[in-house]
Amino acid sequence: MTPARTHAAGMLLIHGAWQGSWAWDAWLPELAARGWTARAVDLPGNGAHPSRDAGLVVSLQTYVDALTQALAAFEGPVVVVAHSGAGVPASQLAEALPERIACLVYVAGMMLPAGMGYAELVDASVADVPDASGIAPYLQWSEDGSATVVPVDAALDIFLHDCPPDAARRAAAKLTPQQESGRTVVTTLSAERFGRVPRIYVEALRDRSVLLPLQRRMQALVPGAIVRSIDCGHVPQLARPAELATLVCETLASIGIDSAESSASSLFHSLTTGTSP
Template sequence: MSAAPAVTTRAAGMLLIHGAWQGSWAWDAWLPEMTARGWTCNAVDLPGNGANPERDAGVEITLQTYVDALSEAINAFDGPVVVVAHSGAGVPASQLAETLPERVACLIYVAGMMLPAGMGYAELVDASAADVPNAAGIAPYLQWRDNGTTTAVPAAAALDIFLHDCPHEAAGQAAAKLTPQRESGRALVTTLSAARFGRIPRIYVEALRDRSVLLPLQRKMQALVPGALVRSIDCGHVPQLARPAELATLVCDALAEIGIGIGGDGDTPASRPPR
């Protein structure tokens, strides 16, 4: 039996960031898996997602709005954390790492938007449309509201594009929880540097059956922002709901491979729940 990889960085916990039209609830099926493996996790609600109307009243939703909220969340941990970003959350997660590189032990993109500085996801889709069928993903199904400033996802489209391989009852519940998204919170472009963002270890979990961020687009982003440890999971756009235990093991094993462990006692992060 080979020796376990040495831990070079101890993480105080995980910060979980949901994608567009979602909330902290998007991680509910995954949290018990990570807790069983010893991780302390905080799943946040991004500003403007409907979870805290009083907090968000009159607030302009920008990339900086997200980074400010995530900075507050990350500072609640006593030490660097692993930042896990699903889908569109990849953009604010990257900018968070640029802003607070000393507080981010690792970035994990789950079917996420790992884009280079200055590029928006719509630009990537437009550039790929000729050779990637259905590259637009959910976009053709969106309902535009409030004079084009907000979008919403119809439940039927969510079930077909996001949740097609998730457990039936859980998929229905997730589709019903989706909330309108301000477009200013989706059309985001980062400003990144090699000295700050570029020094953070990254893991990319590609979803092989994704109908939203299609696999060819995931792989184009990996090529545009090279250096991530890439792992694959055979499911659609929401691995944390479709295959939570498999995703948890995959993530923990990948962290162990790059030498990131749980803060506190012990030699390595667990890859399996205690028996």
């Protein structure tokens, strides 16, 4: 049975902890080449807008408010792509505005059930998953314990080990302090709202941060996502941007979701050539 078509207005790309909108720079051209309009957002408190964030204490609602504002730039439903820790605010955004989201795509993301923090998942896994803590043992804490930073060497080894070396070094140097209040948020989700949004989970098979066994435990805890695999580490959008773009776009197409831009182009082609779109 052919799925009903959804013409998404574009993609909203959400970065994970310690990162910024720059984390998607290598992926944006790949999406554009496949007919997708995509916008990457800077989450509050990530250091991109110091004057805006002065004195800000980040919460889950802070993130949802910023993402809601970002959605307003699109006319129509949007595919939301969340990397790593961005999976938590992305899930809560779907709970708040399910009608605005065509699909949630988690890229090695934290697709956690309501009320569960990632640290709780790690604590439940350390006994049988070696190195389940990922980056945590390497973090450097601020004096007051309110924020962490990732040392460059740890970022290169845990996050970026299979990325092009020059690109990996540039990315590691761009990482900024992360408020702990934004890293420990937990969701409040319902089957009626979050549960009605289609989901895709792209698991990273060689991830050293969100290890594969933990990715698969989240898939079991929050069932219903279409699962796809990519043979790389924690940052597929930098390690294998073309492969990730193909994987995501083809999976979206398989469930009847395409970009409004590519759909319009296909319709124009059919009207001018007399062929079916």
